[in-house]
Amino acid sequence: MKRIISIILAVVMTAMCLVCFSGCGKSYVGEVNVYNWGEYIANGEDGLMDVIDEFEKSTNIKVNYTTYETNEQLYNMLKNSNASYDVIIPSDYMISKLIKEDMLLELNYDNIPNYQNIMERFKHLACDPESKYTVAYSWGVTAMVYDKTKLDKKPTSWEALWDKNLSGDILMFNNSRDAMAIAMQLCGIDPSNCTKEDIDIAAKKLSEQKPLLKMYVMDQVFNQMEKSQAAISPYYAGDVMVMMENNEDLDYAMPVDGANLFYDAMCIPKCSKNKENAEKFINFMQEPKIAAANFEYLLYATPNQKTFDEYLDDDIKNNELIFPSEEYLDKCYVFSDIPDDVYSHMQEQFVNIQAK
Amino acid sequence: MKSRKPSIPYIIWMVIFTMIPIVMIGFTAFTDSQGNFSLEAFSKAFFYTDVFIHSLWIALLSTAICLLLAYPLAYLITRMKKSSQNTVIMLLMIPMWMNFLLRIYAWVTLLQDNGPIDLALSLLGIHGTYIGNSAAVVLGMVYEYLPFMVLPIYTVMSKIDYSLIEAAQDLGSNNLAVFGKVVAPLSVPGIISGVTMVFVPSASTFLVAQYLGGTDDIMIGDVIDKIFWTDQNTGSAISLILMVFIFVFLIIMNLFGDEEAIA
Numbered sequence: 069m070k071r072i073i074s075i076i077l078a079v080v081m082t083a084m085c086l087v088c089f090s091g092c093g094k095s096y097v098g099e100v101n102v103y104n105w106g107e108y109i110a111n112g113e114d115g116l117m118d119v120i121d122e123f124e125k126s127t128n129i130k131v132n133y134t135t136y137e138t139n140e141q142l143y144n145m146l147k148n149s150n151a152s153y154d155v156i157i158p159s160d161y162m163i164s165k166l167i168k169e170d171m172l173l174e175l176n177y178d179n180i181p182n183y184q185n186i187m188e189r190f191k192h193l194a195c196d197p198e199s200k201y202t203v204a205y206s207w208g209v210t211a212m213v214y215d216k217t218k219l220d221k222k223p224t225s226w227e228a229l230w231d232k233n234l235s236g237d238i239l240m241f242n243n244s245r246d247a248m249a250i251a252m253q254l255c256g257i258d259p260s261n262c263t264k265e266d267i268d269i270a271a272k273k274l275s276e277q278k279p280l281l282k283m284y285v286m287d288q289v290f291n292q293m294e295k296s297q298a299a300i301s302p303y304y305a306g307d308v309m310v311m312m313e314n315n316e317d318l319d320y321a322m323p324v325d326g327a328n329l330f331y332d333a334m335c336i337p338k339c340s341k342n343k344e345n346a347e348k349f350i351n352f353m354q355e356p357k358i359a360a361a362n363f364e365y366l367l368y369a370t371p372n373q374k375t376f377d378e379y380l381d382d383d384i385k386n387n388e389l390i391f392p393s394e395e396y397l398d399k400c401y402v403f404s405d406i407p408d409d410v411y412s413h414m415q416e417q418f419v420n421i422q423a424k
Numbered sequence: 425m426k427s428r429k430p431s432i433p434y435i436i437w438m439v440i441f442t443m444i445p446i447v448m449i450g451f452t453a454f455t456d457s458q459g460n461f462s463l464e465a466f467s468k469a470f471f472y473t474d475v476f477i478h479s480l481w482i483a484l485l486s487t488a489i490c491l492l493l494a495y496p497l498a499y500l501i502t503r504m505k506k507s508s509q510n511t512v513i514m515l516l517m518i519p520m521w522m523n524f525l526l527r528i529y530a531w532v533t534l535l536q537d538n539g540p541i542d543l544a545l546s547l548l549g550i551h552g553t554y555i556g557n558s559a560a561v562v563l564g565m566v567y568e569y570l571p572f573m574v575l576p577i578y579t580v581m582s583k584i585d586y587s588l589i590e591a592a593q594d595l596g597s598n599n600l601a602v603f604g605k606v607v608a609p610l611s612v613p614g615i616i617s618g619v620t621m622v623f624v625p626s627a628s629t630f631l632v633a634q635y636l637g638g639t640d641d642i643m644i645g646d647v648i649d650k651i652f653w654t655d656q657n658t659g660s661a662i663s664l665i666l667m668v669f670i671f672v673f674l675i676i677m678n679l680f681g682d683e684e685a686i687a
Contacts, residue, residue: 140653242634244650281639282556288635291529297536412654416468419650422642423475 088315096130100345103142103153105332106135108206108367117361123352129345146171152339154346157205157332161245164405166335172201173336179347182354182372189394190371193333194402195303204349204371206362207331209392209400210246212321213289213312218299223321226250235280239292239301242284244418245403247274249328250302251311259328260401264413271417278421304330305389306368320389326399329372398404446667452660466663472647472662479644480669482558483627486565487573490622491615493566494573498606498614500580501574506686513578522570528635531564535636556638564632569625573618580614581607616677624670 081093102120112118120131136142139162145151146166158166164171177183183191183203190204212223218237219228227239229250241247251270262270280296290307292298294314303311305320312318334350336343342361352358360379369390370376376385384390392400406414456462488496501512519527534541542554553562584607592602594661626632630645645667652659 107545191503278639285637291532295533295536408654415650415654416658419647420471421651422639423472423647 095128096124097128097341098345099132100154100339100342101129101132101134101152102155102349103134103136103145104155104157106137108135108157108332108366109133110361114365116365117358119353119358119361124351127352129348129350131349146337146339149390152341153337153350154340154342156336156337157334159332160193160195160330160405161403161405163193163202163335164331166337167196167201168405170210173199173337173338173340173343175203175336175350176343176347179344180351180354182351185354185356185359185372185374186371187371188375189397190331191264193331194404196333201335202333202334203268203330203354205353206318206330206366206368207371208304208368208390209306209397210250210302210328210330211308211389212300212323213293213308213318214300214321215293215298215317216295216319217296217317222319223300224324226254228321228325229302230254230277230280231300232280235301236282237299238277238281239283239285239289239298239361240274240277241302242286244415246302246328247284247418249403249413252276253323253325253327256325258401259402259419262406262410262414264410267410267414267417271421274418275421275424278424281363282421304368306366309367309390311386322389322392322396326396326401329397329400329402331402433443436547449660452656453664456657457655462657465655465657466665468655468658469661469665473648474643475642476644476662476665477642479627482561482565482633482641482643483623484628486562486569487619487623489562489566490570490573491619494570494577494618495611495615498574498577498581498611499603501578502584512552513575525631527568527631528564528632531560531567532635535560555636558637558641560636561641562638565626565629568632569622572621572625574684576617576621577611581611584610590657612680616680619677620674622672627670628666657684 075122110116110119110382112121120133123129124131136145139159140409142158143162143165146156148155177199180203181219186204190207191199191228193199193202193204196202201265212226214223214228218234228234229240231238243251248262248267248270251273252259252262252266253272255266255269257269281290285292285301289301289303290311293311296315308320309316312320318368334353337348340346353362354372356372356374356378359370359375363370363372363375363380367390376391388396453465454461454463456464487568501509504512532555533539536542537553539554542552545552588606588610589602592606597605628643628645630643630649633641633643634646644662648659648662648666651662
């Protein structure tokens, strides 16, 4: 008797569990593994749209979302781990490298109709001239942020970061590529295509700057500038905008002879197992409304022409920092993939400047 | 003979997460980027001798200050009522529940120009910069690692058999002699684990220096991190040298203690 009761109980409990699972869990028709930069997608904060949630609702595809902090970290995961990703969003030079090493799949643009929304300039990226692998996600330029109370007039060149009058009040990129590029521009070298000798010249320029610096910064720049701890710093346009919103004394300055134009684009790596879902995701990201939500969250410029035309305020459209003029962009340079040994030399020289 | 079976999971854990990585670092350090045997990485590592010495010096200084602060504190705690002891230990632990980086940020806010400390001292007519120098880095380290010094010393001291102290007193020792002849020698194991737990992480961390230090306060951990981006061989060589230094330091430490103290 006891045995019969316990069997009945077991059956009932299993049934209840099954009912519960099918009731509470959504049934997805597929999945897509997205590997993106940290804090690089509208996530429902600040009253904005939760883009991933929206995608899951409209397509019934489950998004497995993970993040990385540097292009190199992304590269290492693709190269050395068994993890499978369907959508990745690397930067310009890393895309060149991935294409060169045959690590990306060609996209089927028929599945990405929103590609036609992309601005002409970002349809033919230097890293992907035939437009086979990429759909641009966001872009921007490097610029300077400075404190109006500490500088008499708006700087017009990176030379302001070497200004002896501001000694001890200057911040600099704690990242070899961006720091070296600024020094190279000042030395008349094209940063997009540099040799080891060029790097040595730039390194010398940077070591002259070190005694004038307060700190080498990446994320610390927000606290430093927003709390008026430093006078001037180079940083990325979208982030400069954020700092300016948080401290009225700040303003931006753009070097007249151009700066670094950077962009990140969505790609599908060779290890992808859900290519069609990945293309759906990429297409969804370029819906004008979705791209607008991402733009408002990031403040990094959107390459989506329709979003620009239909969703943005005139204030932001006319903002020279976020959307510089075509003439200005023509003066800017884009990082290309430099050979491993040159990059290694660059990194080493940069560390050596700091270690001296 | 006792059965060794229960220790097998731990041995597997040690091998996978401790032994194999160390062997890999050793292997990478002695090869070049093509995988051939080479000592180039070590010759490159010598460039960073100054940073190395600076890091070890900062770590040593932080450890010494931690010890000076923690030892009397631990002693005082053991002489409190049992219930007060728990409260004080709790108070020491609470800041550790917060994220490491957040606590550093708190110090940035406290020390920065026009921060609370700067404002208070300006009222007294003292003007200065309190952040962006080695002293701020040492302060940050001491703050971060002080509990790691207090807890082991407190644990060892609170276990000292009170009858030993009473015996010393019966034999005519005054308080100073009791401390010097009984408490201090018996607390050496605690000091050794405390010093180890503070020195080892503070020699290799770089976050504190990145946030509180100036351009001259780069730590060896920072160099290793950056070099690893593009050059695993040199990065491994520096890591290996750091490990050897720490190992030697631990051996010297253990010479001062008795066998029980060996961590």
